Amino acid sequence: xxxxxxxxxxxxxxxxxxxxxxxxxxxxxxxxxxxxxxxxxxxxxxxxxxxxxxxxxxxxxxxxxxxxxxxxxxxxxxxxxxxxxxxxxxxxxxxxxxxxxxxxxxxxxxxxxxxxxxxxxxxxxxxxxxxxxxxxxxxxxxxxxxxxxxxxxxxxxxxxxxxxxxxxxxxxxxxxx
Numbered sequence: 647x648x649x650x651x652x653x654x655x656x657x658x659x660x661x662x663x664x665x666x667x668x669x670x671x672x673x674x675x676x677x678x679x680x681x682x683x684x685x686x687x688x689x690x691x692x693x694x695x696x697x698x699x700x701x702x703x704x705x706x707x708x709x710x711x712x713x714x715x716x717x718x719x720x721x722x723x724x725x726x727x728x729x730x731x732x733x734x735x736x737x738x739x740x741x742x743x744x745x746x747x748x749x750x751x752x753x754x755x756x757x758x759x760x761x762x763x764x765x766x767x768x769x770x771x772x773x774x775x776x777x778x779x780x781x782x783x784x785x786x787x788x789x790x791x792x793x794x795x796x797x798x799x800x801x802x803x804x805x806x807x808x809x810x811x812x813x814x815x816x817x818x819x820x821x822x823x
Contacts, residue, residue, distance in 0.1 A: 668699025679703035681737040686710040688744035691801035724754040735763035745773040749781035
């Protein structure tokens with residue numbers, strides 16, 4: 647399949663926005679360390695770039711949570727595929743997510759980290775797609791609000807392809823109704 651992909655946000659635009667997000671996170675934490683949790687696989691590119699731009703001490707951990715499989719629609723059922731390596735009790739937690747779509751995954755994670763005793767939980771997402779929201783979640787930091795289109799690149803994939811694109815693009819054939 648050779649999809650036609652057009653650029654929604656260039657590599658330069660994405661990097662500039664991540665610098666702004668890192669500065670905002672750093673200012674809000676006021677010197678306190680943060681437990682940055684990257685939600686795999688999609689947020690890996692974003693989380694690494696964000697971590698480099700946060701000026702407070704960062705402990706990075708990874709979690710894999712799935713509600714998609716290989717499709718373009720959320721199943722609504724969230725499951726933990728890979729859990730954290732360290733506890734979050736008493737920690738300032740910052741969830742790094744690639745995109746807020748249905749809201750189901752982040753709603754699940756907010757509840758999960760509160761149950762685990764995190765001091766506070768904040769969300770930093772590269773993208774937000776409010777037109778697809780099923781559950782509202784309080785996002786503290788958003789890179790871009792996008793229309794209801796299927797995006798790839800910068801960690802976002804379509805059936806595990808296109809994560810490595812250095813920009814955020816739209817596959818024309820997958821523009822959602």
